[in-house]
Amino acid sequence: MTLMELLQSDAALREVMTEKNAAILEADMLKSRGDLPGAIRQYRRAGELEYQIFRYLEDTGLPDAALINLISAASCWYEAEELLAARRAAHEALERCGSNERLAESCAQLLAKIERALSFSRAGEGMAPVPEPVKA
């Protein structure tokens, strides 16, 4: 089954993905308008939803599709300054890249950015809550 086929048959996934898309686009718009606190709130929410989608797709047997959501979760948490959650997700993503060198390189770049940011912040702050799985 492809992700598109799953989206067509799974209303719960469609709903969560639509909410996540809106959170990312809202965050981008708020960031463009200079509303950084608002953007951070939306990126945090997007990160949580991306992680839910990642877990759900992996459980559904679409690990390749799920990996994109895991990388996006790490990226969203980085933007939300949730650096420990971002690092954990980026590590998980890097472990799953397998032979895709380009994707691994992209994950490694993201992880390096997160580590740099962490080195300038106090460890232990900003841990995102453990996300709930998507209910089918």
Add this chain to the structure above:
Amino acid sequence: MVNAHQVGKVPLSSMGANHPMISARRYFEEPAAYLLSQGGPSPARLVVDCSQNTQRKIEGSDAELDVEFDPDEYEFGRLAATLERRQVIEFAAVGLALLFLPNLADGQVTEVVQVNGRTDYWVNGRERLLEVSGTQDPSRLRTRHTEKVVQGGENPRRRPYFVSVSSFVDRRSIFSFHEVP
């Protein structure tokens, strides 16, 4: 243009129904209407070079769309006051790509993801990616398109991709499709 395929009238507001998973009207319709309105009244005739769009569902290599919009529906003053020009162009360019996807190919944007500080648009699940850019300088259209084709080819997901680049001053766009090398 003599042999362009006439798509006909396309309401700008149709992007909402064609891309129901991304709140398209909320984010992309107003910037697109704003820039199109600066070139003249509705409908705005867009000329789209589709010569590299092998996924096209039109005949011929060029297309013309008459994009309908109602300026009274939007708050252009607020838009211009809260977004920089380059950001308006960026959002508007996505808006035009959202018109091209269903009208010139069979595409629906189903997902938006963040990757390393950039926003990626996925089409039809994970079948294709969408690369978008806009410019106010007509002489930059082809160069910008070439840059985006190269950028799309380097996408780490290694998926085929659409490229949509629009020049708002002369209302010309290039909409193309590419396999990853």
